[in-house]
Amino acid sequence: MKFETPAGANPIDRGKVVGRPLDRIDGKLKTTGTAPYAYERHDVIPNQAYGHVVGAAIAKGRIVAIDLAEAKAAPGVLAIVTAGNAGKLGKGQMNTARLIAGPEVEHYHQAVALVVAETFEQARAAAHLVRVDYARTKGAFDLAAAKGAATMPKGDEDSLVGDFAGAFAAAPVQFDAEYRTPDESHAMMEPHASIAAWEGDRLTLWTSNQMINWGKGDVARNLGIAPENVRLDSPYIGGGFGGKLFVRADAVLAALGAKAAGRPVKVALARPMMANNTTHRPATIQRIRIGATKDGRITAIGHESWSGDLPGGGPETAVQQTRLLYAGANRMTRLRLAVLDLPEANAMRAPGEAPGLMALEVAIDEMAEKLGMDPIEFRILNDTQVDPEKPERPFSQRQLVACLRQGAERFGWGRRNATPGAVRDGRWLVGMGVAAGFRNNLLQKSAARVRLENDGRVTVETDMTDIGTGTYTIIAQTAAEMMGVDIGRVVVKLGDSDFPVSAGSGGQWGANNATAGVYAACVKLREAVAQKLGFNADADFADGRVTSGNRSVPLADAARDGPIAAEDLIEYGDLHRKYQQSTFASHFVEVGVDRFTGETRVRRMLAVCAAGRILNPKSARSQVIGAMTMGVGAALMEELAVDKRFGFFVNHDLAGYEVPVHADIPHQEVIFLDEVDPISSPMKAKGVGELGLCGVGAAIANAIYNATGVRVRDYPVTLDKLIAGMPLSV
């Protein structure tokens, strides 16, 4: 189905199943430990051996020699894989660095070897016996130092509208500041893990991966085999946040280990390897300039961002939202990319907007203060209903003003004291902050197969993944709505590369695109069923029956002679060119800052989201509160600490890389505005999984400023950056 014109009325609008706050259909499996994750799939194939990865001990250089003798002789060892003995290896399209080092080492903890043994303990013990001699070469590890040599990345040209420099210079009120965001780790619960088995030339990988079709292709490229000989199966994923968009060393090494050992091999990355072996969100240095009239109209807005990556890598697109969020005739955004020899930088939940809004939305707060305006009123005054770079393109839906107004009322913004440091509650300095949330709605092709079974149940098959987001449930809701059956009559099968190719999970595009693909397949199935039962195309599917005029037949009758299947995909025309599709939110936060120690504790959070049709308010809310929690981490504690001498992230475990714990998370409230967006897809939905994070960090930083009068422009906002500006009068 090609989606070329805005969606009209369709069966989804009935809202009998779609749009209801239904429990997850996989909830029981998850809460009883019976949803098997990749490493736990003991039943898929017998005789699994264990692989343990050895990571490079240097950031950059060369392996001079590897001595495997002692490791090979260790108890239980079956095989050892290195670049030297693995045969010719390729590189995945989605990988910047190779997944296996040798002889060149491109980053710290790049995989040097896989030791395969009978037991996990034997593999791990023997891995310590692999002796590697390195020749270290000098690398670049410091973004601030490398920034001067940064260049414009290919495909990310500067955006220039009007005369930014002139308008900024002429603006009666000017603001110019630099912000920094640190490297961050996805730190999902389930590490990267795979079980590999060969059957002749055919490889099966039971793995944990967000994008099955990308993964299938890149496994083939890494191993130099045909993609049709690769099967990936990833039905349950214990979190990804972008860290599992790409095939990583666990999958490729499990495949190589299984080949070398002549039997199935399972590999999980040990927690201390994840920060440096896999990808991370790169640090940024951002400069924002805003020029405005005295009454608060933006006349010039400029946003520049510097980030670093390995040679051939890409930038953190932190200026993205600044092209679209506020009005202003004269505009400039610019990305610059430095070469750094740190581990590979790549996407993490809301790449671009997450760190970009951490800067922009503080700058907006600072500018509002400079103008003597309420920061909400300043935002509303500069709202735009069209793409400010191409005013002929309206937003398909844009309810940012409503998000801000409703949020302000709900949160009690009117009670905020605009004077920083003015509100005390015992030892706590109390402040409120606000930020706009923004994330684009991305469109991806997505296919599905639906089948009406003999017993009237409906089976959906697609290689779409559920990374904890609730995909199983919204797909079941979509199929139930379309086929007019109870959700309990729908069986959803995901994550298998033998199924039709879906959008996958990333960029908050999964929900809208994957359900639209199921919608398309269901339209075809309805046609087939109607034909089989002798109905016209206008037949109504409801309550397990197909009805037209006076005639009504049980749906299951259509499959009496055997199941009926239909497959289709959703693909998109040029509506995205005519309309800008984005999602909007307001984030409100109240913090307390200990006046003695500078410790910040979040007291209340509110998100008001406008993101098209909300397919399941319960799972959507879970997505948003999870994202808000991640925002607390980004604002207050998360930072991969760089050792600038040796070039690695030092705090590479969950004791050193702190993410919020339950005690850090107070009451969180989420409001979804009523919205359907007929431009986005037949589902009229968009995504919320990243929107919930976008702007949270800035709202917290703004609340801390309101509480203390200290403006920190270098995340995370930890107490050491606050106390210097908080004189203690006892």
Added chain:
Amino acid sequence: MKPFTYERTATPVEAAGAAARTPGASFIAGGTNLLDLMKLQIEAPAHLIDVNGVGLDRIEPAGDGGLRIGALVRNTDLAADKRVRRDYAVLSRALLAGASGQLRNKATTAGNLLQRTRCPYFYDTNQPCNKRRPGSGCAAIGGFSRQLGVIGVSEACIATHPSDMAVAMRLLDATVETVKPDGTTRAIPIADFHRLPGNTPHIETALEAGELITAVTLPKPPGGRHIYRKVRDRASYAFALVSVAAVIQRDGSGRVALGGVAHKPWRVEAAEAELPRGAKAVAAGLLAGARPTRDNAFKLPLAERTIAAAIDEARA
């Protein structure tokens, strides 16, 4: 993890004797720290002596009105003990500020005293560390050191001791009781129990080979207001950037000890005389001679401010 042999012993003297007999042996009690270190091959004992069956799990009155805490009393039980909560509340609060409920259920009194540092370079076996591999150097000096020591540090090591419990015990003038392989016992004042790193940061305590902790004894209750303030980036389940244990009397006199700043719980008795003059004077005395890094220089003002918070809390 390297393969190891394992035995259970029935009495403390047997355990100490077994340790003396077997080269490369370690005692294991709760195992909450040792097992992690073994998995990462930071420690690789050839032999484990399980002391969980040797008794030593009771809290009983000590002769002089104090309290004797068996070496194997679990952190959870110690924190919840009525006598501890009433007479040594700072100890209870320090315990509850540490780790998680699950870990406290397993972790023992002696094991808590013997925790190894959480310096990230100690945990990365690719990096030099004089504590892990004596003589290999210290990667933390000049590296990422935000969490590390500011006082009592050496050219060889700037690690901190991670325990909260030990800070409270230092404040309370606890005594560590031990038994040696030959059956003799001794009582080590806690001030002398943990060592500064000097040139031998791998030697962390005054314990001799095979010597087993049997109990920690607290002298009679000190009275006063008991305060434990642990400062960290998140609200729970993190090691202290700085912690302050304090007992403050009605007349403003009292005691103060710091955690998170040194290779051992940090207390300077002479500095406590300054308590009536306020946090600045106390901190100046406690931290005289501090040698922070650029990353952790904030710990000096933070310590002062946290002492101020404790004094403020005592007044409230």
